């Protein structure tokens with residue numbers, strides 16, 4: 001790469017994309033890498049403040065930033081990922097489908113430890129839409145040693161897939177509403193509609209809702225009945241804390257269900273339960289899910305729907321970033337909650 005005066009550059013090949021910014025009106029590529037500079041371009045280049053420009057001269061063992069960015073992007077690309085074109089030396093990593101974003105954090109850290117590499121991502125486990133930008137990558141200098149890109153490619157081989165989107169399944173949901181006060185009609189059910197709205201927003205369907213008093217046997221037979229009629233995820237509400245009438249966790253455990261967790265290090269939503277009974281996930285939701293905008297339920301539900309295995313360690317990890325600051329209005333997922 002060689003620097004020359006713009007006024008002497010006619011006929012030369014531009015080494016990289018040139019960005020123009022007009023505040024409030026335009027930010028983007030004014031000249032593309034590889035463009036052959038013409039007489040008429042000189043005035044425009046000078047008005048963009050480019051008194052000097054780089055002419056491309058790439059040696060053996062070096063890569064241009066555009067080629068480096070595309071190779072980096074291919075290191076990141078896992079299932080259901082699309083790549084943008086290269087622009088201004090950068091490639092964006094995009095969601096190929098609606099789904100659950102998975103990012104290998106360890107791989108991203110290892111790659112960014114290689115000098116001159118920049119990879120910026122969203123957080124893992126977020127629900128994303130097709131076409132959404134998930135990450136961006138570029139090499140920092142205009143010309144980079146190919147060896148550095150090879151190091152990143154080796155890391156990618158060890159960790160693949162680095163970025164992927166898991167499809168979120170549409171499941172048949174069975175709701176069990178516990179609480180003698182609701183069962184006996186003393187108060188109307190306010191919990192069922194919240195659960196219905198949240199599962200439907202992710203593409204699932206409620207097939208049945210059973211109301212039961214705070215009674216172990218009744219809760220247990222409702223779970224089995226819903227599985228018998230084809231429920232693929234069972235969600236119980238209420239009765240999850242410490243009162244004598246809080247029978248739900250005991251009932252689910254008493255079924256012989258495989259308990260992943262009763263209690264999650266997330267506030268609100270710390271009394272949440274996740275178990276598997278006859279191969280079907282069962283979630284126990286504490287009262288706060290009914291009135292708080294975002295809780296542990298919002299963090300775990302998409303993972304269950306995506307069939308992303310959640311073990312006790314995954315639950316423990318939720319504690320870091322698991323405190324909701326209850327902003328008004330709630331801006332989740334555009335906040336630190338669950339990250």
Ligand SMILES: Nc1nc2c(c(=O)[nH]1)N[C@H]1C(S)=C(S)[C@@H](COP(=O)(O)OP(=O)(O)OC[C@H]3O[C@@H](n4cnc5c(N)ncnc54)[C@H](O)[C@@H]3O)O[C@H]1N2
Pocket residue numbers: 177178179181182187188189190191192237238239240241242243246269270271285286287288289290
């Ligand atoms: N001493 C402690 N107190 C509390 C604890 C604790 O660990 N120790 N945990 C707190 C947490 S965290 C939560 S969340 C709440 C409530 O948890 P529960 O799941 O046990 O909720 P319930 O007791 O069943 O109900 C609380 C409240 O909500 C009303 N409710 C329940 N279901 C419905 C429904 N379907 N429709 C309308 N309203 C409903 C219920 O009538 C109660 O008023 O406990 C904290 N306290």
Ligand code: MOO
Pocket residue numbers: 266267268269270271272286287288289
């Ligand atoms: O489970 Mo409570 O749900 O933390 O508010």
